[in-house]
Amino acid sequence: MPIARLIADPATLESRLDAATRDLSNAGLAVASAGMLDFCGDVLQLLIPEGDVQTICGVLDRHFAGADMLVARQEITPPKLFVSDMDSTMIGQECIDELADFAGLKGQVAAITERAMQGELDFESALRERVGLLAGLDEGAIDRCLSERIRPTPGARALVATLKAQGCRCVLVTGGFHHFADAVADQLGFDRVVGNRLGVADGKLTGELAGPISDSSTKLETLQEERAKLGDNAAVMAAGDGANDIPMIEAADYGFAYRAKPKARDAANGRIESEYLTAILKLLEVRESDWVAG
Numbered sequence: 001m002p003i004a005r006l007i008a009d010p011a012t013l014e015s016r017l018d019a020a021t022r023d024l025s026n027a028g029l030a031v032a033s034a035g036m037l038d039f040c041g042d043v044l045q046l047l048i049p050e051g052d053v054q055t056i057c058g059v060l061d062r063h064f065a066g067a068d069m070l071v072a073r074q075e076i077t078p079p080k081l082f083v084s085d086m087d088s089t090m091i092g093q094e095c096i097d098e099l100a101d102f103a104g105l106k107g108q109v110a111a112i113t114e115r116a117m118q119g120e121l122d123f124e125s126a127l128r129e130r131v132g133l134l135a136g137l138d139e140g141a142i143d144r145c146l147s148e149r150i151r152p153t154p155g156a157r158a159l160v161a162t163l164k165a166q167g168c169r170c171v172l173v174t175g176g177f178h179h180f181a182d183a184v185a186d187q188l189g190f191d192r193v194v195g196n197r198l199g200v201a202d203g204k205l206t207g208e209l210a211g212p213i214s215d216s217s218t219k220l221e222t223l224q225e226e227r228a229k230l231g232d233n234a235a236v237m238a239a240g241d242g243a244n245d246i247p248m249i250e251a252a253d254y255g256f257a258y259r260a261k262p263k264a265r266d267a268a269n270g271r272i273e274s275e276y277l278t279a280i281l282k283l284l285e286v287r288e289s290d291w292v293a294g
Helices: 013-026 053-063 095-101 106-117 123-133 140-148 156-165 178-188 216-227 243-251 262-267 279-283
Strands: 003-007 033-036 043-047 069-072 081-084 169-177 192-196 198-201 204-209 236-240 254-258 270-272
Touching (some): 003 053, 053 069, 069 254, 069 279, 095 106, 095 123, 095 169, 106 123, 106 243, 156 169, 156 178, 156 279, 169 178, 169 216, 178 192, 192 216, 216 243, 243 254, 243 262, 254 262, 270 279
Parallel strands (some): 081 169, 236 254
Antiparallel strands (some): 003 043, 003 069, 033 043, 069 270
């Protein structure tokens, strides 16, 4: 039985819910029950006996635009595995764009990044092109970038710490770079990091990558590899914002698009439009008294 949860504005809840219920019924998706979760006065839960998850997401989107939501295929329980993207998801920046600023190339690199995240460019070729533009940049710029520019997304520490306290393994998998991801994972408490490596020689970036590419297929493979270690029926969650996150978002039980590009958002059964990642904890029905500060 599909279960839909969304964080609703009480001021307009009744009229929006009535309209959404009518549209769901017209689509053959009768709502069996609707009510606020006991633990939290702003989380609305709908039980729908049968139906397509993406259709339900589409209807709710029309009537609750901008709401944080999750539409699951079955009972919602805290996940045992969380696999997340890094740039613009666990942190508020795109590391390569910020690093390019130290070379005076932020505008040029950011334009390529945006097109890649929108799914308009092949990820690997776009990555190699951007890395190539950084050839000759002093390696010390990475540490400066980390300390001066890179900041966790609001709620990221609490999300990871709370999930881990609930027995969840947390994996950071990025199309970005270990130079950044290792430090971010340490700050946020991730158990494992998968990413790309920048080539460095004589203290300067070579403009090349060292080792295999971490891309959308890597993200999916990492999720599948980690899921295989779990017991039967263990829930898996993923989060990301760009086109290269789509395969892992679609493969997860709870696939969250965080303030995402349209293609990633459309692929997800969870959408976070507000700033704080702790909205995910509300949708998972983790009481705020059980949140860990991180």
